[in-house]
Amino acid sequence: GQNIDQPTEMTATEGAIVQINCTYQTSGFNGLFWYQQHAGEAPTFLSYNVLDGLEEKGRFSSFLSRSKGYSYLLLKELQMKDSASYLCAVREIGDSWGKFQFGAGTQVVVTP
Amino acid sequence: DGGITQSPKYLFRKEGQNVTLSCEQNLNHDAMYWYRQDPGQGLRLIYYSQIVNDFQKGDIAEGYSVSREKKESFPLTVTSAQKNPTAFYLCASGGMGGYTFGSGTRLTVV
Numbered sequence: 507g508q509n510i511d512q513p514t515e516m517t518a519t520e521g522a523i524v525q526i527n528c529t530y531q532t533s534g535f536n537g538l539f540w541y542q543q544h545a546g547e548a549p550t551f552l553s554y555n556v557l558d559g560l561e562e563k564g565r566f567s568s569f570l571s572r573s574k575g576y577s578y579l580l581l582k583e584l585q586m587k588d589s590a591s592y593l594c595a596v597r598e599i600g601d602s603w604g605k606f607q608f609g610a611g612t613q614v615v616v617t618p
Numbered sequence: 619d620g621g622i623t624q625s626p627k628y629l630f631r632k633e634g635q636n637v638t639l640s641c642e643q644n645l646n647h648d649a650m651y652w653y654r655q656d657p658g659q660g661l662r663l664i665y666y667s668q669i670v671n672d673f674q675k676g677d678i679a680e681g682y683s684v685s686r687e688k689k690e691s692f693p694l695t696v697t698s699a700q701k702n703p704t705a706f707y708l709c710a711s712g713g714m715g716g717y718t719f720g721s722g723t724r725l726t727v728v
Contacts (some may be wrong), residue, residue: 593661605663608653
């Protein structure tokens, strides 16, 4: 099994940068995913890390350190539409595609 | 367009009733999953299936049942044995690149 921890809520101003940290413990790591979820909607895929380092996708970047069991999602040039919950998910080794375990999500509130 | 469809979007259940949530995908994914989401909590795995006619219990399977008779379909039945079924239910199908989620079903017990 595994434990995934991320902050409950973060508030930032439009145009600013926010970093959402995620720590995890797993017996068989096989990838870390970040999803964005607006209230009442399905989560949508943002990024994926399986090797250490930084993955950049436009305004969003994600970092992974497997030795530290640590990842972060960096949101730059925040926009009002970025107000959402951000879910950290870890995929386990085993089975065909691997099951995911999700953190509780970090609610990001963007203020004008 | 390929995707995953859940229905209905909202569902109301009386005490003691069984209800079935539909999930259909045309992404040709082998693996499908059902998650439950409660306020302030992460997604919790109910059941998953990696191949037709086979499925496994997740972390919170009690009070739920599933079937996988076709690759495209993975319906979830919430039985009367589920003590607190009010929640947001998400179906997902998976490839190596991650999950694709359906739009969810909000179930309320009345």
